[in-house]
Amino acid sequence: MTSLTVFYSGLFYFATLVLFGGVAYRIYEYSRTPAPLKIPTTPAPTTNAGVVFRMAREVALFESLFKSNKWIWLFGWLFHIGLAVVLLRHVRYFQEPVWFWVEFIQPFGKYASFIMVAGLAGLWARRFLVDRVRYISTPSDHLILALLIGIGLSGMMMTFVAHTDIVALKAFMLGLMTFDFQPMPADGVLMVHLALVSMLMIIFPISKLLHAPGIFFSPTRNQADNPRETRHIAPWAAALDRDKA
Amino acid sequence: MAAAEFEVPTLTEYTVVPRIKEGATAHVKSFPAAEASQSYLGYPWTLSEDWKDRALGKMGDLLGKYRSLRVFMDACVHCGACTDKCHYFLGTADPKNMPVARQDLMRQVYRRYFTLPGKIAPWLVGAKDLTEDVLNQWYSYYHQCSECRRCSVFCPYGIDTAEITMAGREILNHVGMGQKYSSEILVKVQKIGNNLGLPGPALEDTLLGLEEDIEADTGVAVKMPLDVEGAEILLVTPSADFFSEPHVESLIGYAKVFHAAGVSWTLSSKASEAGNFGLFNGSYETMRNVAMRIRDAALELGCKRIIVGECGHAWRVAYSFWNTLNGVGYGGDDPFAKKLQEQLDSRYPQPMHICEYTWDLIENGVLKFDKSANDDRVITFHDSCNVARGSRMGTEPGGQFTIPRNIIMAVANNFHDMAAETIGEATFCCGGGGGLLTDDLIEVRVKGALPRMNAYNNVVQGQGVNFLALICAICKAQFTKVLPYYGFDRGSVGGVHQLVSTAIKLD
Numbered sequence: 001m002t003s004l005t006v007f008y009s010g011l012f013y014f015a016t017l018v019l020f021g022g023v024a025y026r027i028y029e030y031s032r033t034p035a036p037l038k039i040p041t042t043p044a045p046t047t048n049a050g051v052v053f054r055m056a057r058e059v060a061l062f063e064s065l066f067k068s069n070k071w072i073w074l075f076g077w078l079f080h081i082g083l084a085v086v087l088l089r090h091v092r093y094f095q096e097p098v099w100f101w102v103e104f105i106q107p108f109g110k111y112a113s114f115i116m117v118a119g120l121a122g123l124w125a126r127r128f129l130v131d132r133v134r135y136i137s138t139p140s141d142h143l144i145l146a147l148l149i150g151i152g153l154s155g156m157m158m159t160f161v162a163h164t165d166i167v168a169l170k171a172f173m174l175g176l177m178t179f180d181f182q183p184m185p186a187d188g189v190l191m192v193h194l195a196l197v198s199m200l201m202i203i204f205p206i207s208k209l210l211h212a213p214g215i216f217f218s219p220t221r222n223q224a225d226n227p228r229e230t231r232h233i234a235p236w237a238a239a240l241d242r243d244k245a
Numbered sequence: 246m247a248a249a250e251f252e253v254p255t256l257t258e259y260t261v262v263p264r265i266k267e268g269a270t271a272h273v274k275s276f277p278a279a280e281a282s283q284s285y286l287g288y289p290w291t292l293s294e295d296w297k298d299r300a301l302g303k304m305g306d307l308l309g310k311y312r313s314l315r316v317f318m319d320a321c322v323h324c325g326a327c328t329d330k331c332h333y334f335l336g337t338a339d340p341k342n343m344p345v346a347r348q349d350l351m352r353q354v355y356r357r358y359f360t361l362p363g364k365i366a367p368w369l370v371g372a373k374d375l376t377e378d379v380l381n382q383w384y385s386y387y388h389q390c391s392e393c394r395r396c397s398v399f400c401p402y403g404i405d406t407a408e409i410t411m412a413g414r415e416i417l418n419h420v421g422m423g424q425k426y427s428s429e430i431l432v433k434v435q436k437i438g439n440n441l442g443l444p445g446p447a448l449e450d451t452l453l454g455l456e457e458d459i460e461a462d463t464g465v466a467v468k469m470p471l472d473v474e475g476a477e478i479l480l481v482t483p484s485a486d487f488f489s490e491p492h493v494e495s496l497i498g499y500a501k502v503f504h505a506a507g508v509s510w511t512l513s514s515k516a517s518e519a520g521n522f523g524l525f526n527g528s529y530e531t532m533r534n535v536a537m538r539i540r541d542a543a544l545e546l547g548c549k550r551i552i553v554g555e556c557g558h559a560w561r562v563a564y565s566f567w568n569t570l571n572g573v574g575y576g577g578d579d580p581f582a583k584k585l586q587e588q589l590d591s592r593y594p595q596p597m598h599i600c601e602y603t604w605d606l607i608e609n610g611v612l613k614f615d616k617s618a619n620d621d622r623v624i625t626f627h628d629s630c631n632v633a634r635g636s637r638m639g640t641e642p643g644g645q646f647t648i649p650r651n652i653i654m655a656v657a658n659n660f661h662d663m664a665a666e667t668i669g670e671a672t673f674c675c676g677g678g679g680g681l682l683t684d685d686l687i688e689v690r691v692k693g694a695l696p697r698m699n700a701y702n703n704v705v706q707g708q709g710v711n712f713l714a715l716i717c718a719i720c721k722a723q724f725t726k727v728l729p730y731y732g733f734d735r736g737s738v739g740g741v742h743q744l745v746s747t748a749i750k751l752d
Contacts, residue, residue: 026319035312036529038565039405041397041634043642043670058401067671068326068399076324076401126325131265133325135340136349138371140362141323206361207370211402214320219313220403225637227565228594231577236310237569240533241581 005172005184008194012176015201022205023213030217034234044225051224058221075122079148082116085109086155093166093173110159117152120145144207147196154193164190251688253730254336258703260696262329269339270692275388276685278423282432286531289421296420297375301358303419304351304412308359310529313408318355320402321345327396327406332673333389336692341386344396344406350383351409384422387413389689391679392525393630398670410679411527418526426683427522434535439484439518448514451487459497465751467504469496469512474546476511477590478503480599481519481539481563482554483718491739492721495555498742501749502603505612510552516542519559520718524566525680533570536562540571540585549590552597555740557629557717558678563596564636600716601638603745604648607655614748619657622712624744625704626650626662627697627724628672629717643669649716649741656748661708667700675715677723690723691730698731705733713738 001009045051057063062080065073089109092098124145127137158164168185175182203209216222233241283290293299308315327344329335334342341347349371356363356372363372373379392407417423433442443451452469459467470476480503486496503510516539523532543551551573553563568574572582573589573596589595606612626649638644646669653660667673676693704710713724715738724738 030312030316033309033312033315036310037569039313039408039635041394041403041405041670042637042645044637046640046642058403062401064399064403065324065326065401068330068401072324072326123324130325130328132262132328132340132343133323135265136323136325136328136343136345138323139368140370143369203362208319208322210319211322214316215402217312217316218320218403219316220397220405225642227568228574228596229576231568231572231574231579231582233569234310237529237533238579240530241579 001181002183002186004186004191005181008172008184008191009176009181011195011198015198019201019204026205026210027213030213034236035219035223036234036237038223038225038227038232039219040223040225041220042225044223046225048224051222055216055222058215071122072126075119075126077119078115079119079123082112082114082119085112086116093170094177096170096174113152113156113159117149117156120149120152124149140207144203144209147200151193151196151200154189154196157189158187158193162189251691253691254695256699256702256731258699260335260699262335263338265340266338267340270337270342270389270689271339271382271385273389273686273689274385275681275683276425278425278428282425282428283418283421283423285432285436286418286423286428288418288423290423291421292377293421296380300375300380300416300420303416304354305359307412307415308355311408311412313405314412317348317402317404317408318352318359321348321352321404324401326399326401327404330396330399331390331406332393332395332676332696333391333689333693336676336695337389337689339389341382342389344400344404347386347390347406348404348409350379350386351413354379380417380420380422383413384417387417388424388681388686389693391630391674391676391681391693393674393678394634395630395671395674398634407679411525413527414525414680415527418528424680426685427525427680430522431526431531431535434518434520434522434538438515438538440520440522441484441487443484443487443517445514445517448487448512448517452512455493455497455500459500463751465504467497467500467751469500470510471512472514472546473509473511476509476546476548478508478510478550478552479516479543479546479548480510480512480552480554481516481559481596482512482599483520483556483559484518485718485722486554487517489718489722491725491736491743492555492718494743494746495740496742498740498744498746498749499554499599501746501751502599502606502612502742505749505751506606511546511548513542513546515545519553519556519563521559521562522680524558524562532562532566536567536570539567539573543573544585544588547588549588550593550597551589551595552599552602554599555716555718555742557631557719559718560598561631561635564598567596598638598648600649600652600741603742604639604652607652613750614656615750616656616658616748618748619744620659622657622744623659623661623708623710624653624657624712624714625660625701625710626653626668626741627675627701627713627715627720628668629715629720630672630674630678632716633670633672649714652741653714653744656744661704661710663700663704667696673697673700675717675720675723676727678719682719682722687726691727694723694727694731698727698733701733702731711737714741714744716741
């Protein structure tokens with residue numbers, strides 16, 4: 001094995017471990033932290049089915065953001081929907097044979113990258129152009145946008161400008177998954193693309209990217225508005241009642 | 246008055262998002278709480294040597310107890326959606342009054358001490374050491390937030406700055422930086438029974454006087470019973486209703502409604518306060534202690550129903566938290582909850598808002614009105630933030646918006662809503678909520694009222710509105726004080742039950 005293969009194999013295992021282990025740990029932390037009071041932002045659904053519907057609208061359509069600011073909604077939604085389609089297209093590099101629907105979205109996935117990068121560019125422009133957003137932006141806010149745009153542009157390079165050896169890359173990926181190691185293609189753009197993707201995976205559980213699992217645990221969005229009908233009480237708060245009963 | 250001079254904003258047709266003006270209200274500092282009240286509440290009153298450990302210890306404690314705080318610290322992406330949503334930012338232009346920046350005052354410390362990137366590369370992620378300077382900024386800006394939750398409506402992750410302000414104030418209390426106004430009120434309500442410190446005998450006198458006034462006015466002997474054992478209904482109302490104007494007019498309205506319905510009801514000298522400033526301070530234990538007075542009064546008097554008067558944050562605590570805190574509600578299967586819940590009349594929601602009660606009677610044809618008695622008024626309705634975004638009325642989501650308006654339209658002929666983006670779930674705070682209703686914060690109170698005053702001015706100019714109706718004791722007191730700064734008559738504010746009182750027919 002070349003040192004290139006060793007490095008990228010190690011990097012991918014490490015990044016995968018950090019991403020899945022880290023996010024799983026965060027989800028564990030969020031779920032075991034009690035929400036002692038009923039604090040849905042009202043008007044709120046009164047049933048659990050209603051809560052699922054509200055959450056689905058938030059996650060798929062960014063409902064609250066739409067109410068808030070049409071520009072951020074437009075750029076943010078375009079970026080996320082573009083990213084989702086691009087990610088789904090990438091499933092083809094991790095399986096053989098390729099599922100029917102992954103084949104189907106292949107052409108859309110290629111062009112979704114433009115939508116994704118355009119959304120990111122719009123979000124980044126706001127960090128410079130709107131004084132309020134400029135004020136709250138930290139270096140890491142800029143770097144995450146740079147990272148995502150870097151991933152998008154390097155990917156688009158390989159799709160539209162200088163094709164990489166995709167057959168060899170797929171063999172490398174499948175090899176990682178089956179521990180049957182194959183050489184990593186020595187293509188500069190590919191190396192940049194994969195390094196940036198790994199970096200994104202590694203920072204995921206320690207950065208603001210935690211908004212993804214976080215929204216599902218947001219008490220103002222995931223609680224039903226039924227405090228008069230059911231007694232909601234956290235374990236640490238119930239202990240206070242036992243002292244008094 | 247001790248407060249510094251300041252410029253009152255000018256009214257505009259629409260509230261314009263200002264360009265940021267750094268440090269515009271950095272000088273605002275609410276009076277600090279002294280030893281007497283802080284020691285009663287179990288907090289220190291000066292900064293001790295180990296303040297930093299105490300602060301970080303308390304922060305870790307709260308992060309483990311409140312999922313809201315834990316998730317909200319991590320989830321913000323600095324998208325900027327909330328930056329133009331806070332009435333204090335719109336009125337002061339101070340960027341630290343943008344919800345995200347207010348949150349970041351705590352988030353920078355969270356990142357520094359509780360996250361890996363903040364520990365190894367603070368400059369990268371905007372992490373900051375906890376210094377006395379940071380603590381002073383917390384004190385200043387966590388007392389420029391009325392915990393109104395408007396930002397939480399618009400945040401894509403539902404981040405509620407109120408939760409962070411509450412945590413901030415709780416930590417500040419733990420290091421000895423309490424706020425005089427809230428601290429002293431929390432002592433009065435627990436020692437005497439209400440926020441105004443009105444003792445039982447004085448309350449009895451006041452109620453007798455009001456009974457005489459009503460009889461002189463209407464010729465009908467409407468009663469205001471106090472501490473009556475076995476009364477069906479216990480009315481818990483903000484103590485301002487007992488003698489502040491215009492609050493007392495609504496109290497008279499409730500009494501007339503109960504009289505017309507022919508029910509037995511009572512006030513309680515022990516639970517002579519619906520308000521619960523424990524909410525503002527972010528202390529679960531204090532909020533629970535204050536709420537426990539209502540449980541005790543209900544058990545002692547044997548009441549079957551509990552009804553809450555016109556008060557915004559009180560209704561949030563009652564509707565959303567009482568079942569948790571003191572067992573007023575249903576569905577409890579533990580001895581603590583059952584003891585009270587088995588006493589309550591399960592045909593009715595518990596607790597019930599006075600507007601829900603009155604609207605039910607109107608729908609059932611029990612109350613009769615002479616709507617023309619309100620014809621000198623052209624009315625608009627201000628949705629109070631805690632009712633709008635922290636509670637509900639009736640059985641459907643949004644009942645908190647329709648029920649008070651339905652009552653107004655049932656008792657008066659002239660009603661006009663303010664602009665849609667300033668009412669309902671997007672309503673603007675009066676500027677004085679969340680423990681800010683004190684003269685030492687008059688500058689932010691006046692400036693924070695700007696978006697509401699603009700919306701009100703539009704219906705005053707356009708529709709000839711001359712009466713701002715609402716259902717919150719704090720809003721009433723705030724507007725009475727602030728309306729004149731904007732050139733309006735302080736007498737143009739009043740409660741929904743003041744309108745009911747004017748129009749109701751008694752026999």
